[in-house]
Amino acid sequence: MSSTLANNIQLTREGISQVVASEIKLNSAFIDGEWVDLGVSTEEEAALYDPNSGDVIAQTALCSADHVDLAAQAASAALAPWSQTTGAQRASYLNALADAMQQQFDTLVGLSVLNNGKPIAEAQIDVSDAIACYRYYAKLAAAQLAQTTVATNEPGIRLYKSLEPIGVCALIVPWNFPMVTTAWKLAPALAAGCTVLLKPSEVTLLPELMLGNILSNLSNMGFPKGVVNILPGAAAVGAAMTRHPLIDKVSFTGSNGVGEKVMAQAAIGAKDISLELGGKSAIIVRADADIDAACELIIGGIFTNAGQICSATSRLIVHQDIAQALYQQLKAKTMQLTIGDGFAEATQMGPLVSAAQLSQVRKYFAIAKDEQLECLVGGENSGDNNHSEASLPDSGYFVAPTIYTDVPTSSRLWQEEIFGPVLVTTTYQHDDEAIQLANDSNYALAATLVSADEEKALAMAARVRAGHIWINEQQIVLPEAGWGGFKQSGIGRELGEDGLAAYQKSKHILLPA
Ligand code: NAD
Numbered sequence: 001m002s003s004t005l006a007n008n009i010q011l012t013r014e015g016i017s018q019v020v021a022s023e024i025k026l027n028s029a030f031i032d033g034e035w036v037d038l039g040v041s042t043e044e045e046a047a048l049y050d051p052n053s054g055d056v057i058a059q060t061a062l063c064s065a066d067h068v069d070l071a072a073q074a075a076s077a078a079l080a081p082w083s084q085t086t087g088a089q090r091a092s093y094l095n096a097l098a099d100a101m102q103q104q105f106d107t108l109v110g111l112s113v114l115n116n117g118k119p120i121a122e123a124q125i126d127v128s129d130a131i132a133c134y135r136y137y138a139k140l141a142a143a144q145l146a147q148t149t150v151a152t153n154e155p156g157i158r159l160y161k162s163l164e165p166i167g168v169c170a171l172i173v174p175w176n177f178p179m180v181t182t183a184w185k186l187a188p189a190l191a192a193g194c195t196v197l198l199k200p201s202e203v204t205l206l207p208e209l210m211l212g213n214i215l216s217n218l219s220n221m222g223f224p225k226g227v228v229n230i231l232p233g234a235a236a237v238g239a240a241m242t243r244h245p246l247i248d249k250v251s252f253t254g255s256n257g258v259g260e261k262v263m264a265q266a267a268i269g270a271k272d273i274s275l276e277l278g279g280k281s282a283i284i285v286r287a288d289a290d291i292d293a294a295c296e297l298i299i300g301g302i303f304t305n306a307g308q309i310c311s312a313t314s315r316l317i318v319h320q321d322i323a324q325a326l327y328q329q330l331k332a333k334t335m336q337l338t339i340g341d342g343f344a345e346a347t348q349m350g351p352l353v354s355a356a357q358l359s360q361v362r363k364y365f366a367i368a369k370d371e372q373l374e375c376l377v378g379g380e381n382s383g384d385n386n387h388s389e390a391s392l393p394d395s396g397y398f399v400a401p402t403i404y405t406d407v408p409t410s411s412r413l414w415q416e417e418i419f420g421p422v423l424v425t426t427t428y429q430h431d432d433e434a435i436q437l438a439n440d441s442n443y444a445l446a447a448t449l450v451s452a453d454e455e456k457a458l459a460m461a462a463r464v465r466a467g468h469i470w471i472n473e474q475q476i477v478l479p480e481a482g483w484g485g486f487k488q489s490g491i492g493r494e495l496g497e498d499g500l501a502a503y504q505k506s507k508h509i510l511l512p513a
Contacts, residue, residue: 009106009107009110011106011109011110011113011120011343012110012343013050013052013114013341013343015110016107016110016111016113016114017057017114019107019110019111019210020057020058020111020114020206023107023210023213024058024111024206024209024210024213025209025212025213026058026059026060026061026209027039027060027061028209028212028232029063029067029071029229029230029231029232030212030215030216030228030229030230031067031070031071031074031229031231032070032071032074032078032225032226032229033215033216033219033223033224033225033226034216034225035212035216036067036070038060038061038062038063038064038067038232039061042061042062042063042064042067043064044061044062044063044064044233044234044236045059045060045061045062046059046060046062046202046205046232046234047059048060048115048203048204048205048206049115049203049354049355050114050115050117050396051115051116051117051350051351051352051353051354051396051397052117052341052342052343052350052351052393052395052396053395053396054355054395054396054397057114057115057206058206060205060232061232062202062232062233062234062237063231063232063233063237064236064237065236065237065240067231067233067237068197068231068233068237068240068241068244069240069244071197071229071231072168072197072241072244072246072247073246074225074226074229075168075195075196075197075226075227075229075246076168076195076246077226078195078224078225078226078227079165079167079168079194079195081224082165082193082194082195082224082227083164083165083193083194083195084193085193086146087141087142087143087144087146087191088141088142090138090141090190090191090193091138091139091141091142091191092138093190093218093223094134094135094137094138094141094187094190094191095134095135095138096218096221096223097134097214097215097218097223098131098134098135098138100214100217100218101127101130101131101134101211101214102131104210104214105124105127105131107210108123108127108130108179108207108210108211109123109124109126109127110123111178111206111207111210112126112127112178112179112204112206112207113342113343113350114206114342114343115178115203115204115205115206115207116175116176116178116204116207116342116353117306117342117350117351117352117353117396117397118305118306118342118350119342119347119348119349119350120342120343120345120347122304122305122342123342126177126178126179126180127179129180129183129477129479130179130180130182130183131183132479133180133183133184133187133479133495134183134186134187136187136479136480137187137188137190137191137479137499137500138187138191140188140191140497140500141190141191141192141500144163144500146162147160147161147162148160148161148162149161150508155513156512156513157510157511157512157513158510158511158512158513159508159509159510160508160509160510161506161507161508161509162506162507162509163192163501163504163505163506163507164193164504164505164506164507165192165193165194165503165504166192166194166248166249166272166503166504166505167194167195167247167248167249168194168195168196168197168246168247168248168249169185169189169194169195169196169197169247169248169249169250169251169503170196170197170199170238170241170242170244170247170249170250170251171185171186171189171196171197171198171199171251172199172238172241172242172250172251172252172253172254172262173185173198173199173200173201173208173253173254174201174253174254174255175201175203175204175353175354176305176308176309176310176353176419177305177309178200178201178204178206178207178208179207179208179211181253181276182198182200182208182211184253184483184494184495184499185198185251185253185494186198186228188494188499188500188502188503189251189503190227190228191500191503192500192503192504194249194503195226195227195228196227196228196229197229197231197241197247198228198229198230198231199230199231199232199233199237199238199241200230200232202232202233202234203353203354204353205232208230209230209232211230212230215228215230235258238252238258238262239261239265242262242265242266242271243265243266243268245269247269247271248271248272249271249272249273249274249503250262250265250266250271250272250273250274251273251274251494251502252273252274252275252276253275253276253277253310254276254277255277255278255417256277256278256417256488259275259277259490262275263275263491273491273492274490274491274492274493274494274502275490275491275492276310276483276484276489276490276492276494277310277443277485277488277489277490278310278417278419278443278445278488278489279310279311279312279314279417279443279445279446279485279489280314280315280415280416280417280441280442280443281301281311281312281313281314281315281443281445281446281447281448281466282313282315282316282317282437282438282441282447282448282464282466283297283298283301283313283315283316283317283447283448283449283450283474284317284318284428284434284435284438284447284448284449284450284460284464285298285316285317285318285319285322285326285450285451286319286431286434286449286450286451286452286453286456286457287319287321287322288451288452288453289319289322289450289451289452290452291322291325291326291329292329293450293472294318294326294450295326295329295330295333296333297313297448297450297472297473297474298313298316298330298423299330299333299334299337299401300474300475301313301448301474301475302314302401302421302422302423303334303337303348303349303401303421304475306349306350306351306352306353306399306420306421307401307418307419307420307421307422308352308353308357308419308420309475310445310489311445311446311468311475311477312419313446313447313448313474314417314418314422314423314424315414315423315424315425315426315437315438315441316423316424316425316426317425317426317427317428317434317437317438318425318426318427318428319427319428319429319434320427320428320429323425323427327376327403327405327425330376330377330403331376331377331403334377334378334401334403335377337349337401339392339393339398339400339401340393341393349401349421351393351396351397351398352397352398352399352420353397354397355397357397357419357420358397358399360418360419360420361399361418361419361420361421361422362380362399364412364413364416364418364420364422365379365380365399365402366380367412367413368404368413371411371412371413373404373407373411373413373424374404374405374406374407375402375403375404376403376404376405376425377400377401377402377403378399378400378401378402378403378421378422379400379402379404380399380400399420399421400421401421402421402422402423403422403423403424403425404422404423404424404425405425406425406426406427407424407425407426408426409426409437409440411424414426415441415442417443431456431460434460435460435463435464438464438465438466439463439464439465441487442487442488443485443487443488443489444465444466444467444485444486444487444488444489445466445467445468445484445485445489445490446466446467446468446469446470446485447461447464447466447468447469447470448469448470448471448473448474449461449464449469449470449471449472450471450472451471451472454471454472457471457472458471465486465487466485466486467482467483467484467485467486467489467493468481468483468485477495478495479495479496480495480496481495481496482494482495482496482497482498482499483495483496483499484498
């Protein structure tokens with residue numbers, strides 16, 4: 001890899017800040033294989049914050065609608081040659097991208113920690129998962145046949161089927177898993193032969209700007225220009241992308257409110273659409289569960305990434321016979337969590353990503369107070385509970401890992417996605433009741449079942465409405481398994497073979513035998 005990319009960096013705030021200063025192309029967009037200077041051509045700006053301190057890391061200009069147009073023209077021009085490459089050729093580009101990311105592993109990890117606040121260990125999992133995703137779709141691209149024969153009952157006829165790329169795609173991602181949500185879209189889109197406009201979240205631009213460096217380097221090594229364009233921007237850029245006449249498909253991950261707008265915007269020109277939206281996933285703990293193991297699964301399911309996970313298991317449904325014993329252990333283990341700087345090795349939970357997310361979570365603390373919910377641990381100004389405001393770092397966007405027990409299902413905290421480290425619990429008597437409680441949500445993204453009886457858990461899993469169910473595991477997402485929910489959790493599936501199909505359309509050719 002070229003010496004222009006940062007190697008041998010120090011995985012510390014200082015080391016990564018140096019990378020930002022020397023390597024990251026602020027005030028730039030990656031369009032048609034080149035870095036385009038935004039400084040003089042746009043008025044919109046974004047500040048990038050370090051969530052650990054609330055300090056500004058950098059200030060950057062954002063794209064305008066004109067840049068979206070430039071990128072759409074570039075992606076449109078690149079579509080014909082890129083879509084005509086073989087699956088094996090696309091696989092070799094995807095593997096080259098994965099190799100280059102592997103070489104920049106610590107840099108990508110550090111930029112995620114600096115810009116998102118997550119602990120190093122979590123960022124390492126993210127970058128590894130993203131790399132695995134590019135390699136997985138390389139394998140699928142290489143294995144897929146360009147054309148197959150379809151058997152028919154009609155004599156004297158031949159029928160052929162091919163899978164064609166959908167076209168130019170607008171990929172819009174959120175801030176909670178930079179690199180990962182990008183990989184879930186970019187890898188299958190490229191494997192399918194599509195060209196893309198990628199819009200990272202304006203909150204966490206740094207990791208995807210580094211991806212731009214990697215792609216720029218690959219362009220210099222023969223990766224076709226215009227196939228991937230990266231557009232730093234906020235809502236206006238996302239809206240311009242989804243409305244643009246050269247865009248054939250929109251793939252969006254984010255909140256339900258914005259997802260609905262995106263769907264309306266993409267209706268212009270009848271664009272294909274995939275939406276990965278919110279969740280309020282249940283974790284059911286049966287009476288036969290090991291309490292220690294259950295606590296680990298509950299804590300991992302809600303406090304990883306400070307609860308900013310679409311599939312966070314934020315509603316605990318526990319059998320009444322073990323509820324009190326479990327609550328005691330859960331409280332003790334939650335109070336032992338080390339909250340702090342993502343760069344510190346001991347940190348188990350970092351800050352929230354932004355001041356906006358902090359006020360969102362605090363809003364729910366206030367609602368909990370209004371609703372007189374029972375706070376087991378955490379919350380705001382929760383007195384003698386450890387990890388109350390008083391024991392948190394005094395700068396940055398920190399909140400305490402929080403649990404409210406015996407929350408009525410009518411509560412807003414039970415029903416709404418908080419997107420922070422806040423768990424609500426209730427108890428049940430019979431399996432049927434647990435399933436009914438789990439399914440009583442507008443969302444249906446994921447669920448976890450904890451039980452010593454695998455057969456019973458599997459029977460319950462068949463009745464829980466969710467796209468992904470873990471039994472005695474939590475939050476493991478493999479590239480081979482399709483991802484997405486039912487109900488308002490979205491439209492379509494990412495990952496797995498479904499994830500590739502989301503960027504393809506079938507074409508049939510019929511002729512005499
Ligand atoms: P968000 O909806 O605020 O923003 C998502 C992206 O949309 C950002 O890049 C943003 O700039 C862009 N955007 C904003 N307005 C737009 C518009 N009008 N047109 C086009 N793009 C626009 O979401 P967020 O706060 O970044 O992320 C948190 C949300 O994402 C949560 O609701 C979470 O559940 C969801 N999420 C879902 C999944 C999943 O797989 N289902 C994964 C991660 C996050």
